[in-house]
Amino acid sequence: MIWWILRRLGQMLIVLFGVVSLAFLLVYAVPADPASTLAGPNASAATIASIHAQLGLDNPLWQQYFGFIGRLLTGDLGTSYVLRETPVFGRIVAALPTTLMVAVGGILWQIILGVPAGIFAAYRRGSWVDRLITFLSLIGLSAPPFWLGLLLIYYFAFTWGLFPLNGLGSPVFWYLVLPTFTLGAGGGAWYARMTRTNMIETLDSPFVRMARAKGMPERVILWRHSFRHIAIPLLTMIGLDFGYFLGGVVIVETVFGLNGIGRLAFDAISNLDTPMIVGTVLFAAIFIVVVNFIVDLLYSVIDPRVRLNS
Amino acid sequence: MKRSLRVGLLGAALAIALTACTAAGTSGTSSTAGGGSASAATALYGGTMTTAAASDPETFDPAVCTGATCWNIMRMVFDRLYDYDGSTSNLKLQAAADFPSVSADGLTYTMKLKSGLTFSNGAPVTAKDVAYSYARVLDPATKAGLAEFWKGIAGADAYAANPTGLPSGIVVVDDLTLAITLTAPNSSFKYVLAMPAGSIIPSGTGSTVSTAPVGSGPFTLAKFEPGVQVMLDRNPKYWDSPRPYVDHVHMILGVDPDNQVLMLQKGDIDLMGSPIPPAKFLQVTTDAKYKAQIVTIEKPSTYYLTMNMNTPPFNNPKVREAVSYAFDRTGLLKLVNGQGKPATEFIPPGVLGNSGETMTQDQNVAKAKSLLAEAGYPNGFDTQFYAWNVAPFSALAPQMQQDLKAIGINADLQTLAPNTFSELAGSGKAPLALTFWVADYPEGSDFLQALLSCATAVPQGQNFAYYCNPAMDADVQQALAATDPATATAKYTDASKLMLADNPVVPLYFGTKTEIRGANVGNYFPQPIWGWDMAEYWKADGTSSRS
Numbered sequence: 001m002i003w004w005i006l007r008r009l010g011q012m013l014i015v016l017f018g019v020v021s022l023a024f025l026l027v028y029a030v031p032a033d034p035a036s037t038l039a040g041p042n043a044s045a046a047t048i049a050s051i052h053a054q055l056g057l058d059n060p061l062w063q064q065y066f067g068f069i070g071r072l073l074t075g076d077l078g079t080s081y082v083l084r085e086t087p088v089f090g091r092i093v094a095a096l097p098t099t100l101m102v103a104v105g106g107i108l109w110q111i112i113l114g115v116p117a118g119i120f121a122a123y124r125r126g127s128w129v130d131r132l133i134t135f136l137s138l139i140g141l142s143a144p145p146f147w148l149g150l151l152l153i154y155y156f157a158f159t160w161g162l163f164p165l166n167g168l169g170s171p172v173f174w175y176l177v178l179p180t181f182t183l184g185a186g187g188g189a190w191y192a193r194m195t196r197t198n199m200i201e202t203l204d205s206p207f208v209r210m211a212r213a214k215g216m217p218e219r220v221i222l223w224r225h226s227f228r229h230i231a232i233p234l235l236t237m238i239g240l241d242f243g244y245f246l247g248g249v250v251i252v253e254t255v256f257g258l259n260g261i262g263r264l265a266f267d268a269i270s271n272l273d274t275p276m277i278v279g280t281v282l283f284a285a286i287f288i289v290v291v292n293f294i295v296d297l298l299y300s301v302i303d304p305r306v307r308l309n310s
Numbered sequence: 311m312k313r314s315l316r317v318g319l320l321g322a323a324l325a326i327a328l329t330a331c332t333a334a335g336t337s338g339t340s341s342t343a344g345g346g347s348a349s350a351a352t353a354l355y356g357g358t359m360t361t362a363a364a365s366d367p368e369t370f371d372p373a374v375c376t377g378a379t380c381w382n383i384m385r386m387v388f389d390r391l392y393d394y395d396g397s398t399s400n401l402k403l404q405a406a407a408d409f410p411s412v413s414a415d416g417l418t419y420t421m422k423l424k425s426g427l428t429f430s431n432g433a434p435v436t437a438k439d440v441a442y443s444y445a446r447v448l449d450p451a452t453k454a455g456l457a458e459f460w461k462g463i464a465g466a467d468a469y470a471a472n473p474t475g476l477p478s479g480i481v482v483v484d485d486l487t488l489a490i491t492l493t494a495p496n497s498s499f500k501y502v503l504a505m506p507a508g509s510i511i512p513s514g515t516g517s518t519v520s521t522a523p524v525g526s527g528p529f530t531l532a533k534f535e536p537g538v539q540v541m542l543d544r545n546p547k548y549w550d551s552p553r554p555y556v557d558h559v560h561m562i563l564g565v566d567p568d569n570q571v572l573m574l575q576k577g578d579i580d581l582m583g584s585p586i587p588p589a590k591f592l593q594v595t596t597d598a599k600y601k602a603q604i605v606t607i608e609k610p611s612t613y614y615l616t617m618n619m620n621t622p623p624f625n626n627p628k629v630r631e632a633v634s635y636a637f638d639r640t641g642l643l644k645l646v647n648g649q650g651k652p653a654t655e656f657i658p659p660g661v662l663g664n665s666g667e668t669m670t671q672d673q674n675v676a677k678a679k680s681l682l683a684e685a686g687y688p689n690g691f692d693t694q695f696y697a698w699n700v701a702p703f704s705a706l707a708p709q710m711q712q713d714l715k716a717i718g719i720n721a722d723l724q725t726l727a728p729n730t731f732s733e734l735a736g737s738g739k740a741p742l743a744l745t746f747w748v749a750d751y752p753e754g755s756d757f758l759q760a761l762l763s764c765a766t767a768v769p770q771g772q773n774f775a776y777y778c779n780p781a782m783d784a785d786v787q788q789a790l791a792a793t794d795p796a797t798a799t800a801k802y803t804d805a806s807k808l809m810l811a812d813n814p815v816v817p818l819y820f821g822t823k824t825e826i827r828g829a830n831v832g833n834y835f836p837q838p839i840w841g842w843d844m845a846e847y848w849k850a851d852g853t854s855s856r857s
Contacts, residue, residue: 032729036736036770039455040376042750042760045770047457050450083536084369085520091536150568158572165578166362166569167538167562257565259537267365272729 008296012289016282023281024068027274028061034272038081055081068278077282078275082268088279092261096283098168099260102183102252103245105176107238109184113140114191115234121192122199123222133192140189145248149182149255166257179256183248187241194237198230205229231302239295243288354832354852358558359844362565362573363583366536371520372509373447373454379561379583381506382841386542386559388509388525391421391440392500396843397607397835399660399752401500405435405510405526407486409500416495416791417464421503423486429512430530430545437488441480442513444490449473452516456507459750462499464491495791497798501751504839528554528845537564548845552856555833555848571826575600580828580849581842588701591647594826603826607836610660610749611821612653612757613702615710616774619814621741623693628685630813633742634671635678636713643819645709646702653817655806656757660838662795663754663802669810670817678717690718696734697744699725706818707744714742735774743774746821749839754802758786762809777814 035051036043043051052058056067071078077088121133156178157165168175202208203226211221249262261280268276367380375384385393392409395402403409405427410419427435447454448466451473460466464479476482479491492499502508510526511519523531526549529542540561544554565573567584571594574582586594595604617624617633624630639652654670657663682690695714697707704725711723721742726734735743750756760766763786764778782805789801810817827834832848 030730032727032733033770036732037729038453041455041732041772042376042458043455043770044458044461045768047450047453047455048770051453054451054453082368083366084371084374086536095537153569153572158576161576165573165576166565255566255569257562257569259564263537263564270727270729 008293012293015289016285019285020072020278020282021065021069023278024065024274025061027272027277030272032272033057034081034274037272072282077279080268080273080276082271082273082276088275091276092264092279092283095259095261095264098258099246099249099253099262101172101176102179102249102258102260102262103242105180106183106187106245106248106252107241109181110187110191110241111238113184113188115195117188117192118195119199119222119227121196122203125196125200130196133196137189137192140185141193143186145182145186146251146255148185149179149252152178152182153255168258179252179258182255183245183252186248187244191234191237195230195234198233199226202226202229228302232299235295235298235302239292242291243284246284246287352854353552353555354848354850354854355552355555355856356557356852357849358560359556359581359831359847359849360560360562360579361581361583361842362562362570362579364565364567364570366563367534367540369520370523370531370534371452371516372506372511372523373443373452373456373516374520375506376455378841379563382583382844383531383540383542383561384506384509385840385842386527386529386554386844387523387531388506388511388527389427389435390504390508390510391423392504392508394504394837394839394843396846397837399610399749399838401504404504405440416497416793417493418489418491419499420483420487420489423488424549425486427526427549428547429524429526430547431512431524432547433512434485435510435526436485436513437482438485439513440488440510441476441482442516443510444480444508445469445473445476446516447507448477449516454507456505456750459502459505459507462492462494462496464493466493494787496755497790497792498751498753498755501753505750529559532558535563539563550845554845555852556844559844574826574828577828577830580831581834582826583841586824586826588647588705591649591824595647595824600826603829604824605827605834605836606822606824607838608658608660609821609823610658610752610838611746612656612658613650613706613744613746613818613821614653614656615816615818616735616740616743616745617814617816618738618741618743618774618776620738620776623685623687623691624741626685627812628681629687632678632681632685632717633714633719634813634816635674635681636717636719637710637816637818638673638713639670639819642706642709645705646819649702649824650819650821653819656762656810656815656817657754657802657806658749658757658820661749661752661754661757662798663758663789663806665799665803665806667803669807673713675716682718687718690720692720692722693741695721695723695742695744696731696740697723697725698728698731700728703744710744736770736772738769738774738776740774745774747772748821752839753790754798754805755786755790758782758802758805758809759790762814775814777809777812779808779812782808 035048035057039048039051056064080086080088117133121130124130157163163178164175208221208226211225249260250266253260253263254266261283265280268280363379365379367383368377369375369380372384372388375381389405391404391406392401393404405423407422407424410421412419423437429435446452447457447460448469450470463477465477469477481489483489512524515524528545528548530545532543533541542559544557567587570582570584571586571590573579594600617630619625643650654668655665695711697703707723707725711721714721734740747757747761761772762777763783764780766773767776767778785801785805789798792798792801823836825836830850832850834847837843
């Protein structure tokens with residue numbers, strides 16, 4: 001177990017190093033100059049050159065890269081090029097809780113919407129309920145989050161005034177309903193499809209037929225035995241979804257005016273703010289590898305056949 | 311609950327379809343221009359003006375600020391010697407007691423401060439503070455992108471190389487008097503003093519101004535939560551009492567422009583920091599309910615196409631002339647909801663140097679084709695065309711691509727993020743580039759000198775055409791040295807004619823700015839050069855006297 005954890009931690013560090021290096025190098029591959037962006041349209045070539053020198057952008061790439069990695073190892077993510085005097089680390093840490101709340105809320109929505117619908121559709125396969133859930137899933141999968149977000153804002157916040165229009169306030173739960181639903185709706189549809197497929201397969205399994213033959217109540221067959229059987233692929237999906245959601249939060253946080261990492265990343269990429277881009281990518285990568293690590297740990301809890309030392 | 315959700319979503323989809331039909335039915339209707347103010351005639355006091363911005367202010371340092379959000383804040387927190395008067399492009403006195411006294415040779419500007427001015431921390435505002443504020447713009451360590459405007463001060467380069475003391479051209483005469491000597495006459499210099507970088511900060515506070523700004527302006531910074539909000543309080547020591555009228559300004563950060571419109575319509579905010587998004591423009595500006603809240607002004611701006619004269623075949627004057635006949639300006643304006651009027655020259659109205667003459671060509675496909683044939687391209691040619699990937703360029707560029715196709719030019723259109731676009735076009739890699747310029751100050755030099763002079767025809771400059779005509783530069787210099795507006799206008803007109811005869815650019819349209827203000831905002835007027843004049847606005851539900 002210990003060796004397994006150590007090995008996973010080592011793998012996580014390699015992944016993080018690779019992701020951060022790639023993000024750093026990709027920014028330099030973009031044909032744009034952060035110093036020009038920072039200086040604005042009126043800046044002369046001399047002013048831009050001066051900013052280059054002050055930021056160390058005129059050093060060879062390898063020198064900039066190793067300087068960056070060196071600072072990173074001491075926990076220094078640098079200062080934003082665009083938001084002057086703003087330490088990247090502090091800005092990201094301030095934005096992190098919002099992103100976590102939105103991502104977890106989105107996951108909850110997709111589980112709440114998708115799993116019961118999928119199980120129900122599988123249980124009543126071929127019925128009108130099954131067809132309706134399949135149809136609604138298709139709509140959910142087809143709705144782009146930015147469109148759904150704007151739609152929800154227009155009707156539920158602006159027209160009917162049921163929810164706040166923008167940002168976070170008190171009670172936080174109320175402000176998070178629309179953004180998290182926007183994030184989770186598409187996933188809910190996907191979960192419904194996936195759960196239905198897995199559940200149909202499980203309900204056709206010999207152990208279910210045996211349970212039925214022995215007269216076990218349907219409720220117990222469905223929730224205690226069959227559901228547990230589909231829990232592992234569900235859990236895997238949840239782990240992967242955190243990664244997917246970090247892409248989704250960019251849209252949701254921008255549309256709903258939430259101060260999260262997604263919006264920070266969006267602004268940073270728009271402005272070619274290298275330190276902020278790398279910082280947000282690093283935090284997103286940490287988030288994903290940690291969640292997947294936890295998911296791997298949970299496998300052994302759900303399915304005793306999975307041995308962590310194997 | 312699920313059922314009601316489904317019904318709601320179905321209803322929403324139907325409503326959106328209907329809205330789309332309505333919008334299509336009204337397209338082509340020009341936007342309305344309501345009065346600048348629907349407010350009470352007398353000033354009202356108190357309350358909080360709530361605004362929204364799409365992004366954070368990048369800094370509170372006026373020497374560094376270039377973004378719209380921080381420009382608005384700079385005007386609230388700091389004074390400059392001069393400022394713009396109301397919604398005009400005319401200067402008014404701010405910290406200065408009088409307009410500058412200019413020496414006979416046009417080189418030395420002597421300015422006197424109002425007596426009794428204090429910063430919000432109680433310290434007096436002196437000429438030493440003004441000199442310090444100007445000098446630090448020239449200090450490379452400040453990283454001031456606008457430093458170029460100040461390079462005309464004598465000794466600027468020497469100071470940039472060794473930033474100690476003051477540049478030789480800045481002299482503190484006494485506590486309230488400052489003299490600035492230029493290297494060449496420059497009638498636009500007074501406007502430079504009204505730019506954000508001309509804001510006055512206490513001497514020696516350069517290292518803290520970006521996070522803890524202290525100014526003598528109408529408001530003080532009370533709170534800044536990155537990504538969330540900025541709160542400004544009325545400066546009770548402000549010299550221009552009873553301004554400002556409102557007690558607080560609350561700026562909500564990170565609000566999507568579409569949401570800003572909804573929040574304003576709902577009364578959650580009073581003013582939008584972003585323009586009305588194109589998708590909502592017709593819906594908002596044609597709604598009778600908001601007619602009194604809509605304000606349209608001329609934005610001193612020109613949208614134009616550049617042709618890189620170093621890149622064949624645009625080094626051929628006939629080819630450039632052919633392109634000048636390619637575009638239907640009226641058609642292009644329809645694509646931007648009519649926000650502008652067809653350009654007739656390069657310098658826009660409201661800017662000194664706008665002649666009112668027509669120097670551009672109407673669309674004439676036959677003539678364009680004939681010119682291309684004369685140039686040796688009877689079958690046209692292939693080229694690259696770059697534009698920003700945001701509105702209005704994303705709407706204009708495809709139509710311009712079609713217009714070019716009609717005269718035989720196959721332009722490979724690539725829409726890019728603004729910083730990538732600037733890098734490519736600035737480094738001379740864009741044969742055709744669609745761009746724009748909004749005046750930093752209302753004089754023609756900000757267009758002809760900043761965008762088309764020989765000095766800017768260098769990598770990373772704004773002269774995407776790499777145009778260089780010493781005769782035009784000489785005309786602009788003479789305009790800058792002119793002592794009366796009529797002479798300056800005549801010289802700028804000569805310069806514009808010379809330049810447009812060479813066709814390095816095709817001016818497309820002069821922009822206008824349409825805004826919607828909250829129903830509860832009194833005395834509102836937009837400023838063409840700056841964003842808001844917050845000291846002048848009040849809340850319609852304010853009190854008649856300050857309690």
